[in-house]
Amino acid sequence: MKRIFFQIAFFSVVIIIAFQSCDKIDPPFREEQNIDTTCTFTIQSGGAYRKVLAEEFTGHLCGSCPPSSIYLSDTLKPRYGDSLVVVAIHAGQFADVCPGATACPNPSSVPSGAFSTDFTTVAGNQWNSEFGISTNPVCMINRLGYPSSFMKPKSQWDNLIRAQLQTLATARIRIANTFDSSTRRLRTCIESKFLAYLNDSIKLQVVLTEDSIIDWQEWYYPPPEPTHYVPDYVFHHVLRTSVNSPDGTLLTAGNVSADSTIVNGFYYDIPSSWNADQCHVVVFLYKTNTKEVIQAEELKIK
DSSP states (O other), X not given: XXXXXXXXXXXXXXXXXXXXXXXXXXXXXXXXXXXXXXXXXXXXXXXXXXXXXEEEXXXXXXXXXXXXXXXXXXXXXXXXXXXEEEEEEEOSGGGOOTTTOTTOOOGGGSOTTTTOOOOOOHHHHHHHHHTTOOXXXXXXXXXXXXXXXXXXXXXXXXXXXXXXXXXXXXXXXXXXXXXXXXXXXXXXXXXXXXXXXXXXXXXXXXXXXXXXXXXXXXXXXXXXXOEEEEEEEEEOSEEEEESSOTTOEEEESSEEOTTEEEEEEEXXXXXXXXXXXXXXXXXXXXXXXXXXXXXXXXXXXX
């Protein structure tokens, strides 16, 4: 028998001060949320196909990051289409802002104001610390291999994505977004349906990303070319905020039966500095013990 659960939760605003730079909690990068308890979905039969989450850790001061980021956005994403969900997480020393960060270029090398945009987030900083990310670029593919071998090099991304897409989906995610252009309020409703029995505790993570942001990026060109400081680099899939807690929302504590469905809803006010036409809601479900992502989905907010 089909079971439908409606979860109601409340999370306080989380504020974290990064220890390697100035205060980074400044609008529009605050992590806030409001719960919507009125979301409903029409019943939809059938299964789902597997989707894969790629979480790239990067930064505008990481000169070796552009080739990997471009490979994700220009090669792998077009190759796999909506079967691949990408989130670019700017965190760590290479995401610090200039002037003041230890990784900043010599002030004589770049104009005043270069690398001053803060793309870090509370969620990104927390995950960077939680997963022990010490170098960029690096990517997690469905968080496979946690806790020992989850940071995957670029050479493995394609094969891992292909292999994961060939596995059976054990969950389906549906997203319904409503965006009020006058107030810039987003309402996102999420349905998580389990397609198989799982003996795991499962969490829901909801984030916002923004695509096609143009800003400064450091780029190490192959020798003998010097390091380039690119003023009009195009950033893709940039993590902007976590809509729910960066720790996720617990959906199931232990066993969950096939055909069980859980509905969650959230409000979020999109800052005026973000391009709403390029913003996406990204949702993924993961096991609490292994961190493995079992399903992912994304949908533009408008």
